[in-house]
Amino acid sequence: MVLQNELDTKPILNTKLIKDRLNILSKEENISKWDIGASSSNDVSVQVYKAEAKQLKASQRSSVTLRVWNENEMIGITSTSDLSEKGLKKALISAKAASYYANENERPNFSPLSKSDIKVKARSPIKEFGVKKLYERLKQAESDLINKHKAIIDVPYNGFSEVNYERIYVNSDGAERYLNNTQSTLYLYAKAQEVNRKPRSSGSIKIAYSSNEIDIEKCIEEAAMRTISHLDYKPIKTNKYLICFKPEAFLDLIDSFSNLFNARSILDGVSLSNKDSIGKKLSSTLLNLNDNGLHKSNIGSYEFDGEGTPTQDICIIENGKLKNFIHSEATAKQFGVLPTGHAGLGAKVSVSTDWLVISRSKNGELSNNKLDHKNSNEEFVLIENLNALHAGIKPSQGSFSLPFDGWHVKNGIKRSIESATVAGDIRAVLKGIIDIEEKQIETHSGVSPHVWVEELSITGE
Amino acid sequence: MLNLDPLSIGKNKFEGLKNLRDYGETKQTHFNKIPLLNEVTERILKGTSLLKEKGNKIEVRRGTYSRSNQEVIVASSDGTFGRDLRLYQSIGLNALAIDKEYRSSIGRRYGSSSNPDQISEWNIESSVDEIIDSANNMLYANFVEAGQMPAVLANKFGGVIFHEACGHLLETTQIERGTSPFQDKLNQKIANSAVTAIDEGLTENAFGSLSMDDEGMPTQKTVLIKEGFLKRFISDRAGEIRTGNKRTGSGRRQNYAFPAASRMRNTYIEKGNYAPSELIATIDKGIYCKSMGGGSVGATGQFNFSVEEAYLIEKGKLTTPVKGATLIGEAKEILPKISMCANDLDLAAGYCGSVSGNINVTVGQPHIKVDSITIGGR
16 A cells, blocks of 8 residues: 555545554564654746746645654654655664664653644635746746836746745654645845936845735835835945844844744854843843744644644743743753753754744833934934845854845935845843834744844945 | 847747756765764764873864755756756864963864765864864964954965955856955956966765756856956856856855855865965064964955964964954955955865855865955953
């Protein structure tokens, strides 16, 4: 019997079928303890260029991570994309073989919360656009965006996609989790150029549960407005400036240094925090930081993590003090706490953030007059996007040096910055927060207000 | 509907597949020679043990090994029928040195293709010594001062700048999008006469070498820039159809889930006639970038690269180590400023992520001198 054939009917990931199959196969291999995390997705995506189809793509992907404990309680892990009976059997055998090379000091177990009650959102099927409609809408969006301004010459980076996906977690102790979801994404990045001036680029992303819910007009408007706003650019003098981070930029920066509150990083020795950092001051008292994977703005939310632990709203920083780390089962055990729902199954169980939510603490002390990026007479640099995060961040050292898109604001006048880099140390940034604006903005990667930082180095001309 | 104009390929009637070109036939034995996983583990553990033994400030050590076997078959309606077996191996060592509030992190990667013996040929002691030396030098380094200055970029992974800042802009994927400043510069001078740049897939055992590309075309040596003049673009099948630039055996993809695109293979600047010390001797005040971190290129051609290990150049000599340096610029402005190339071309393995997924590549260059570049710092 081939499991893949049975799984061809929807849903692709049938937890009961996989559980039954693994129970049989594991007995055949003398394996008494195992767990499996799997995901499967169907996606369709289109890209266009100058009213032509650039790429039309459809794919079905499955990914399975299987863990096996041997008789010495040591763990072996195998990943595969083969959901057939043969594939699962091979994965079981490989994982068992790998378990004999496991690190004796690392003995993950099932999450104690893998069988706790959770409420998985019931998601009814949505009507998909399909490739033809996605292509037509994107082609129209490209044309509309180019027509927004004479300087917009093309939209070199664009895409419209829709995906439906499923995720499961099952273990030999009886845990059984399943969720499914849908997501549609539209992105438009335009290029604009005026005579004898350099090309400028910016764009917008919109994410929703279905293509019907994507606000295409708003995406076009935002992409045009942002791109045009950078046409009038000027170099900036290398110096130290008062900085205002827009929500997307600050979220990117914090997430890049999530090793500060990631228990896995602490145990691996690559965090700037340590086991005793809880309760210590990490930032200005103005900052509150939560990780809430189930926040309403998180379209791609999961109700449970790779180990079956329920996703939770974890307070990480409150009034500037570190309150909690984020954990997998193994790190939580070492810290004597419960897992927080941040585990990802892989060759090693990883720990990562879900959906950061930043807010202004009610009890924070302002060290300056209240700042407002729209109505400030201060001279400051408004950072819209940080780029090259993979290259310019040194998480284990705390330092960063990143190119950015933004504006130099002086006497209330905004001027796009030609090309510049912002550099500093994350600890100094967090402690140097002098104001956080009231209004929280929901972005495609988290929630944050505008955040003001006292002084950072800008390299321009 | 696509309105593509087939220039030389793509519209002929399908008349069946040609005879199979089997590049994998001679490589079957590679797989019998691959070391067992426990042998590899022991070698990697020896490396991390040596880091601990020799580096008294090294607090965190990590060794990694990855091996990828790929069997590729390409069959297409233009008659192409090819098969290849690909073996890639890479070894990485990373170290984090800590002393009170001071920290430095250094990593090195060694990679090969079609070389089952790589792990046994790897000189562990020399790799460990190099990493410890760099980590110790950078541990107490001061932050570099931002500004414009001349720079000497070391060989091997220094070539990542050319790869990112120029190489990607020579791919037909960029030409199609109109995002390359070089799209209308064929046979024009875009770089200093000192610069000759190559992209090829032929160097034996290099990480970016291939017998055939992912569209079944044998790879070749492609001269991109000859003594400053732009000579060729890096082209795949769709790139040829869309831009008219002949294919160069550069259609590559991570696996079958991605459509192939024009991608680099082993990309490097050719060696010149100078000793590396001669480049440094010409600079009164500048920076020597010994080891590069990663980097990126923006949609309009600006690049930004972090420098992992750097030293000040003062009066023609290397002096103090500095950290936090970032190289910032635009390819079309920097290429004319590469005024000297040394005689020590060397290659380094890396991974490149782009439209057709993550692929193995090699970057490289000799030591080069850039007359002036923006250094981001504090």
